[in-house]
Amino acid sequence: MSTATAPAAAPAARKPATMAQALRQALHDALADDPRVHVLGEDVGTLGGVFRITDGLTKEFGPDRVTDTPLAEAGILGTAVGMAMYGLRPVVEMQFDAFAYPALEQLISHVARMRNRTRGAMPLPITIRVPYGGGIGGVEHHSDSSEAYYLHTPGLHVVTPATVADAYGLLRASIASDDPVVFLEPKRLYWSKADWSADAPQSVPPLGRAAVRRDGRSATLITYGPSVPVCLEAAEAGRQEGWDLEVVDLRSLVPFDDETVCASVRRTGRAVVVHESSGFGGAGAEIAARITERCFHHLEAPVLRVAGFDIPYPPPMLERYHLPGVDRVLDAVARLQWEVN
Amino acid sequence: MAHLSPPSPAAAGPAKRSARPAAKPPESSGSGHTPPPGWHARIDPAPLLPEPEPYRLLGTPAARDLDPALLCRLYEELVRGRRYNRQATALTQQGRLAVYPSSTGQEACQVAAALALRPQDWLFPSYRDTLAVVARGVDPVEALTLLRGDWHTGYDPRARHVAPLCTPLATQLPHAVGLAHAARLAGDDTVALAMVGDGGTSEGDFHEALNFAAVWRAPVVFLIQNNGFAISVPLEKQTAAPSLAHKAVGYGMPGRLVDGNDAPAVHQVLTEAIERARTGGGPTLVEAVTYRIDAHTNADDATRYREAAEVEAWRAHDPIDLLERELRDRNLIDDARTKAVADGAEELAARLREEMNADPVLDPMELFDHVYADQTAQLREQAAQLRAELDAEEDR
Structure with a gap:
């Protein structure tokens, strides 16, 4: 992967950029704009992060702003809490989804609760970046989809981009937020490309607003992060079956954009929720329940879920059998009781 | 006897500690072997070692040099603290506090920690450290909010x-480490003091915090109150270390071992550690050997796991008695003064009783106010639901 991004003085031509580059640019610009922003984590300094998201930042901003920490996730997040208590805005990197678990106690018992505990006196503006999800051929502990653990914890925002532009905009918005944000980066989209200019990044979207990525009238596919491209591909393929599928990219699981989701489902009358994490007790269960509660009289069929199986994440040579793909999505669409009407 | 015996007054350890020792230059082991490539001795562990016995001032010749004003202040706070603990425990029996983890017997650590700090410093207390919080100047009623249960924290930390x-x-x-680190980066003259118990030293966060602090040379002081028990589990089931203070050596910071019932000794050791942190010397781990005279909380029964004789031995090593003896020996206090101090403590207790006997003002709608900076649409819906439930309750 390329480690070079356009320097600030470069011309503002829109050219292909990867999600990784956009994320790096967001960190760069946040560090440049606000001296309170600090980046810390394992290997984020000299190496530039194992995914190179922090490439060159310690050189430009110094090791006090972009800091290689000891290898201890609870310590990283715990010290970030103290830094935020002193008025800084730490951005911490958890190297991989499954390596973030040692920090769960700090996250659940302190990060998520400090504002509430102190009656608003001590908010914690911390961004926790977590590379997540599979599809990269990772060995055990490198491919978990951990969003359900986070979204069940009141006090946290849970955000995940699916496009290059959103990677920049949502990360900037997360760092600017006065609340803690778990920022889930879909690893397999790190190298996805789009025309995007580092010098004229789009306006930062507010957290908590979904985006309709594809308009359609037959049914709504509701998804996020790494499954957004899968759903867009499924929607294209679905045209041959005569389905005109709408695709909603949630962008933010917390806060949840009921408005956009319900408006779409009320229009199409059918909904499939798609994510690669296990289905049982997952985000899709919550989303399906919310749609059923709010849109019941508009529904032509039960809300279906397409998800990874309820198994520990498989070894890399078997992961393609686990991850929802176009066929599994279209099979679900086919089960939306079309024959009744 | 399950726990350590009270420290002996004879053990007056080294008092002067300054900057971190310089690394020894690489040298041959003399064994004829060549060390692995890149290996060299990092720092000399010997100066990091704690005192062989808990450091004592009271009852030693060094006590004569102690500032009378400081001794009197410590005494006053100890007496107030003891009374506060007793009143808070009584309030649990009356149902006015949900629970109270008392620090009776540990008042010297509580008070010395608070008084050693300067205004710009930060205190990071555990749930048993309400006294330190009050001695630091937080309102005595607000400090009990967590244990009364009308909110989680009753005071503005800042x-x-x-x-x-x-x-x-x-x-x-780790919060203390991060705050101290941030202060150091800002060039501020701020030190963080974090309090933990003997049981807490077994937690992973203890290890991670000490490691980060040492690597970052953060201006932070860790105070372990080794009160002998983690609820019911005695120290020998908690650690096989020579002492808890010895754990410092593994992180590359100095350990100090002090008699936790000797208020001037704890105050002096903490003041030195704070000064060391303030001047760039990095963190210090202090183990104060003390004893939890009361049960873990009002809900605990300490007779199930320790002998009365052990408690009595510690009662004979009481922090207030130790200090009062010194004050009387030096004619710094008389009966009139002790009565005045006791009366002041009674006033504090009376105020606690009065304020705690009034029902707290509760606003259930506040539950939704401090979850996020801006209420989410979902929380607005849920707040409306609770509002409707409350209205229906009123109509009934």
Whole structure:
């Protein structure tokens, strides 16, 4: 992967950029704009992060702003809490989804609760970046989809981009937020490309607003992060079956954009929720329940879920059998009781 | 006897500690072997070692040099603290506090910690450290909010630089490190003092906090109150270390071992550690050997796991008695003064009773106010639901 991004003085031509580059640019610009922003984590300094998201930042901003920490996730997040208590805005990197678990106690018992505990006196503006999800051929502990653990914890925002532009905009918005944000980066989209200019990044979207990525009238596919491209591909393929599928990219699981989701489902009358994490007790269960509660009289069929199986994440040579793909999505669409009407 | 015997007054350890020792230059082991490539001795562990016995001032010749004003202040706070503990425990029996983890017997650590700090410093207390919080200047009623249960934290942490009383063990230690680190980066003259118990030293966050602090040379002081028990589990089931203070050596910071019932000794050791942190010397781990005279909380029965004789031995090593003896020997206090101090403590207790006997003002709608900076649409819906439930309750 390329480690070079356009320097600030470069011309503002829109050219292909990867999600990784956009994320790096967001960190760069946040560090440049606000001296309170600090980046810390394992290997984020000299190496530039194992995914190179922090490439060159310690050189430009110094090791006090972009800091290689000891290898201890609870310590990283715990010290970030103290830094935020002193008025800084730490951005911490958890190297991989499954390596973030040692920090769960700090996250659940302190990060998520400090504002509430102190009656608003001590908010914690911390961004926790977590590379997540599979599809990269990772060995055990490198491919978990951990969003359900986070979204069940009141006090946290849970955000995940699916496009290059959103990677920049949502990360900037997360760092600017006065609340803690778990920022889930879909690893397999790190190298996805789009025309995007580092010098004229789009306006930062507010957290908590979904985006309709594809308009359609037959049914709504509701998804996020790494499954957004899968759903867009499924929607294209679905045209041959005569389905005109709408695709909603949630962008933010917390806060949840009921408005956009319900408006779409009320229009199409059918909904499939798609994510690669296990289905049982997952985000899709919550989303399906919310749609059923709010849109019941508009529904032509039960809300279906397409998800990874309820198994520990498989070894890399078997992961393609686990991850929802176009066929599994279209099979679900086919089960939306079309024959009744 | 399950726990350590009270420290002997004879053990007056080294008092002067200054900057971190320089690394020894690489040298041949003399064994004829060549060390692995890149290996060299990092720092000499010997100067990091704690005192062989808990450091004592009271009852030693060094006590004669102690500032009378400081001794009197410590005494006053100890007496107030003891009374506060007793009143708070009584309030649990009357149902006015949900629970109270008393620090009776540990008042010297509580008071010395608070008084050693300067206004710009920060205190990171655990749930048993309400006294330290009060001695630091937080309102005595607001300090009990967590244990009364009308909210989680009743005071603004920034007002007195006191973090919320922390319940999950040792998890406040990395916060102290991060805050101290941030202060150092800002060039501020701020030190963080974090309090933890003997049980808390077994937690992973204790290890991670000490490691980060040492690597970052953060201006932070860790105070372990080794009160002998983690609820019911005695120290020998908690650690096989020579002492808890010895753990410092593994992180590359000095350990100090002090008699936790000797208030001037604890105050002096903490003041030295704070000064060391302030001047760039990095963190210090202090183990104060003390004893939890009361049960874990009002809900605990300590007779199930310890002998009365052990408690009595510690009662004979009482922090207030030790200090009062010194004050009387030096004619710094008389009966009139002790009565005045006791009367002041009674006034504090009376105020606690009065304020705690009034029902707290509760606003259930506030439950939704401090979850996020801006209420989410979902929380607005849920707030409306609770509002409707409350209205229906009123109509009934």
